[in-house]
Amino acid sequence: MLFNSHEFILLFLPLCLCGYFLISKLGARAAISFLVLASLGFYAWWKTEYLVLIIISIVFNFAWARCIETVNQRHQPWAKFTLGIGVALNLLALGYYKYTNFLVDQLNWLANTDYFIAKIALPLAISFFTFQQIAYLVDTYRKEINEHSFLRYCLFVTFFPQLIAGPIVHHKEMLPQFERNETFKPHSLNFALGLTLFSIGIFKKVVFADNAAVFATPVFNAADAGASITFVEAWLGTSAYTLQLYFDFSGYTDMALGLAMLFGIRLPDNFNSPYKSHSIVDFWRRWHITLSRFLRDYLYIALGGNRKGKSRRYVNLMATMVLGGIWHGAGWNFMIWGFLHGSYLIINHWWTATRARFVASPIGKIENAAYWALTMLAVMVAWVFFRAETTEGAFNIFNAMAAVDLNEPFKGTLFYTKKAFVICTLLLIIAIFCPNSGQLTRYVEKRLTQPSVDKLWLIFGPAMVSAVGFVISVGLIGQLSEFLYFNF
Template sequence: MLFNSFQFILLFLPITLFIFHTTARINQRVAFILLTLASLLFYSFDNAYYAALLALSIAVNFILGEAIRSRKDDAKTIHNILFIVALLMNLLLLGYFKYTNFFTYNINELLKTHISTSKIDLPPGISFYTFVQIAYIVDAYKGKIKNGSFAGYSLFVSFFPHLIAGPIIHINDMMPQFYNYKISSKTQTYIAAGISIFTIGLAKKVLVADLLAEKANQAYALIGAGHTLSTLDAWIGSLSYTLQIYYDFSGYSDMAIGLAYMFGIKFPINFNSPYKATSIIDFWRRWHITLSQFLRDYIYIPLGGNKAGATGRYRNLMLTMLLGGLWHGAGWNFVLWGGIHGSLLVCAHMFRAHTNSHQLRLPRWTPLITLPLTFFCVHMAWIPFRAEDLYTSYSMATSLFTNHGDTAEFTYVTLRTVLMVLLATVLLPNTQQLFPSDINSDHKDYPIKSALLTWSSSKPHAFAFGLLLTACLFSLTSPSTFIYFRF
């Protein structure tokens, strides 16, 4: 079931909200169980097999996690074996569904073998709920999980706002909020704020990302079919995807946070204006923040982090980004994308180390250069990320700088639209900046102080968001999936 569908917005969400808040007044444990069942229903909407697989994964991980957590120091060997078994189980499950055909194809190409392959459908969100459970297993191994119940753990993993595409959260961050849940005067405010944040995310997806997707898909389809794009076509098509993925994932992140608010839960900010970044290091502190933290904590640091000297640090950075690229998709184009970002991060850290060692102070106007330069690098890296294969990536990249034709498939009106969206992306406040600190703990003050731009549960704002939600609903002719759903 998609967040941007009539079934979800008009049926599933209001019914689930009503049942949860009504039941929570009477019996909190029953409310948890009903919300878990609703989340499994949400996940099984297209295929009940996926929900059965998720339920099995939850049960096995909880049993192993409890076994790991309960072991004492005198059973260290068993403790370590259980930990390794739990990690391998999760990685093998993810590897089977996501990488079997990729590795089989490459083995056949490399060794000239003829190992047969069959189509393996990737369960939605398996990468995310696997990472969430790996984090739980590691926390249990380190003794960070003090107590738990199967009902609580099941809700933690399956809670539908984060199930499909994050954010990647820890059980100690989410479950205490559920356990401390109480109906209060703030409940209505949180529900209203949640609906507003959800509406902003829905508008980003439906009114911006899906519009840009038409142009991006057209451009990449033409190249995939062997056509050569003009320079204007290439820039419009590639920029359309760069902005499409921004608003697609930013919209999903807002919708997930808004949905969680409706149930009294605060998710961590997962998206913080990454196209305002002034370095590639800054970009990865803003784009898919919880994934960046996961890669840092569970890959980069275990590899040695920055403790192995400069050379070891750069090697670990590159390996982490290559694995991060492969996590996004089983294809060499994703590995290339990860390699590009790994190389950019290495260069950025080398430059930072050089300036620090020589105590160099950069001029105040440096962001005027570094911001567009960072955006250009990120934009170029999105090309292999979007392309179906390496040849399409090469063709699109070369078309940007080689004028192959005089006639553009796209109009200058389309170019103006793309540039206006880009300008708005850089200049306007992001969603969390619109909400006061008592609603959003990650609120950052924005230079523009305006009651009009600061959300409140007032009638004028309710009317404005009602109009925006109505416009989104009228645009839901054929709901499209979110880009990160396929990862």
């Protein structure tokens, strides 16, 4: 069920909120049970048959975590082996659904065979709930888990605001919140902030992202089909996708965080204005923060991090980013995208160390501006591989981007290029110069929690302001478009 659908906004969400707070009068256990059932219903809306898969995954991982805990206490030398089996089985399930068809295709290509396997549909959110539960198993092994309630664990995995496309939540960020009585009581501040954040998110998706898609989709479709693309179309199409992906995924995250607030739950930030970054290192501290954290804590550090010398550090960075690319999807383009970002990070760390050795002066404004431009260019180049369906399509885009045509600067047939230029420019200005959703939320919360604030304003102020954007966004919803990260 899409957050930007009328069924969700006008039916599921109001019924879920009312039911949750009414049933919470019977106790926390009843409220959590209701929310688990509602979240499973939310997930089953897409395909009921995959409901069995997520339930099996939840039961297995909770039971295996308890097994790891027991082995850790009684037969400690075997604990790591037990953890390895649990992680391997999770990855095996993920690999079967996500990579089987791709691997068979590559085998046929290499061995000149014709093995056939029917197309395996990718279960919604399998990458997200698999990684979240792998982290839970690892933390159990590290003796960092103090929560043993199966019911709360079910909500930790299935909580519908973050189930489909994150954020990838750490158990320490979420499970303790279910132990507070305040979580199960309606709170005016949570409603004010939640509605505001949800409205910002839906506005980003419907008004910004979906309008940018109008210029990105024709270019990449044409490139994948081998059609001719002009210089301007290639650059505007790539710019449009760069902005579409940002506003689509950050919009989804805003909506997820806002929805969670309505239920008294605070999810971690996932975006911090990544297109304001002045380096690739800074970019990955701001883009998809919870995935970056997972890759760092459970892959990069596990490989040795920077503890085994500079060369090994660079190898670990590359391996982490390539595997991060593969996590996004089965295809050479995702591997190339990961390889590019691994290369960017290695160059970034090398340049930082080299500059510190030979240049003592701090970074000036001109140098900072150059770093920003170079970072944006590097990110855009990598996004071409991320978006194109085929490697040939990506290189078609690059060929067109290199075919400079100054005689007819706005030449193009796929869309109205002047309109695309204006819209992309406006969206880039918003992404770079406007405060992000987290900054706005923290500002509003700080103002609303001041003792002098009128309680009526606390209850109705932000909610009424956000309602304007909410009504505009809902009114503009026409043909529904999925969030881009649903594909991963």
